[in-house]
Amino acid sequence: MDICVKKKQADLGTAGAVLEAGHGRELAGRVVLDYDARCLRRKRLVTDAGDGFLVDLPQAVSLPAGAAFALADGRAVEVVEAREQVLLIRGDLPRLAWHIGNRHCPCEMAGDHLVIRADPVLEAMLKQMGAGITRSFAPFHPEGGAYGHGRTFGHSH
Template sequence: MLPHGTGGNRTPIDVVVLTHDQRHVRRKLLHMQHDDVVMLDLKEPVQLAHGDLLLTETGELVEVIAAEEELYEVTPKTPLHLIELAWHLGNRHLQAQIEEGRILILRDHVIRDMLTGLGATVRDVSEPFHPARGAYHGSGHGHDHGHHNHNHG
């Protein structure tokens, strides 16, 4: 795998379009845009980013493209309100793409109701999703989401 921008002037032979969940891989059969299939088999799980390049056994490149996904765009009233909304989403362990002036999350009508109840403007959008990587994204941590006698209330 080559990070975005490190392929030199070589042109990829094909692209693979993946959602954010599909971009977290270790071993996976990838269906490329032009109907070819390639087996990705890495030593450890990675989070592929939009624009990353996969190097085939024959030395050719395949570009990773982030797929458009059905999301909510959450717009706050103020910068402080954005922080408060992000806190509520994080408290629920929701994946979020946090930007200056907005937050993107996967669609969930219950969360939409919560956010509008908190004063946010929420609208449907369809675009690539790049959620922030959590504090435990590194290899070897073994973090699970079992709730060990603590509450989030």
């Protein structure tokens, strides 16, 4: 008879701050978060090793590439950007970007293409407008709002 012994997962405590890339702290683990999940204020997360911790920040943040959560014990939990379904868009970029923005769709801009999260309705519309579309899996980094870097949460910042 085989007996499966499950390792007890740790509770890493509470993370009350976000650290920038290159923070130099010992890592307690990693969490893989997609674009939507990288915007948070208070949430219980689980590392890729199964260890839980509470994120309790003073205000909602949009986590940049390379960010980490600062744990109360001095260690950090690294944030890894998940690869998600995206569309790479080529063509008349100013025109295509205008139509994407007119639908309030987050959009990442590069010199020769645009990137949006996969959406069959937008994909059909853009193809109808002559866009070249390539489906891909990649971390998603859309442009921030007009009033600041990253996501914006109103006009009072």
